[in-house]
Amino acid sequence: MPKISVVMSVYNGAADLAPTIDSILGQTESDFELIVVDDGSTDATPSILASYSDSRLRVIAQSNAGLTRALIRGCAEARGTLIARHDCGDRSHSERFAKQLALFADDVVLVATTTRFVTSEGELLYFGRGDGDEIRRSVLHDGAEKIHGVPHHGSVMFRRDAYLAAGGYREPFRVAQDLDLWVRLAARGRFVIAQEELYEATIHPSAISSVNRDAQVATTEIIVALRDGGDEATLLAKAANVPRRNPSAAQHAAALYFIGRCLRAQKTASARRYFAEAIRRNPFHWRAWASLLSGR
Secondary structure, eight states, X not given: OOXXXXXXXXXXXXXXXXXXXXXXXXXXXXXXXXXXXXXXXXXXXXXXHHTOOOTTEEEEEEOOOOHHHHHHHHHHHOOSSEEEEOOTTOXXXXXXXXXXXXXXXXXXXXXXXXXXXXXXXXXXXXXXXXXXXXXXXXXXXXXXXXXXXXXXXXXXXXXXXXHHHHTOSOTTOSSSHHHHHHHHHHTTSEEEEXXXXXXXXXXXXXXXXXXXXXXXXXXXXXXXXXXXXXXXXXXXXXXXXXXXXXXXXXXXXXXXXXXXXXXXXXXXXXXXXXXXXXXXXXXXXXXXXXXXXXXX
16 A cells, blocks of 8 residues: 555646646655546546556546545545645645655644745745644634634645544535645644645636635634534535635636735736736726836
8 A cells, every 4th residue: 555645636627737747746755646536627637647657646537526526536545544635736846745754743643834826827926834733723723714724735644544534525515625624633633834845836816715705704604613513414504505606807806916916025027917907807906006006
């Protein structure tokens, strides 16, 4: 059995898939299997996956069912002592797995890494950092308005036995399925965050939480209520019915403005392009106008 099972879901990810897989297969720690759940892709994803001959790669093809169900399927197939997550479009440093493995102790159930967030062009936006003990305290005790999880879902590695004992990812959570799992894992042991930048996450405007903020907020409130002893059947049914609406032009504009501000903070010239696109989406976004005109 491998030490690690890497679980990744992909849906129409052909544009970003090969660099992601290459960063995984190029790890210095080679004792792993890579389980890719092709969640009903209609682009070149299947042919790209078929082009790899590495015996560590296992492809599971299914009809489109969404991220949570794909992760449940992938983790059910995992044979490793540890499960590592990865998202299509992201990249792992070549020593990510080796350095995460070194941080596991008997009382540690989850190790994540500091994450470098970039645009689709590779421009630095910001770093996601954290303290494992503080994150564990937050998911066990903070209210819905303050609770916070690991720097990035794709950067985590956790014990498979703890995952199974906690009940794994839960199908009703179409968003925030990671936070729901962290709450239950935190009850079983410590979290550790590697302070090195071992994971690079690509941020697209449509993926920023503000685009689905209403669903995120509603789901987080349900997660906290479950943690604090609320009726499980009632709350899981409520989670399954949290509506996900198509993002509005104003929400897209807010996401573009956020990226522009991050780029401006890094003194990156392309920030102006994001402000201009935010204005195109929402001509009344006065902060984007002010940033574009002031140069600050």
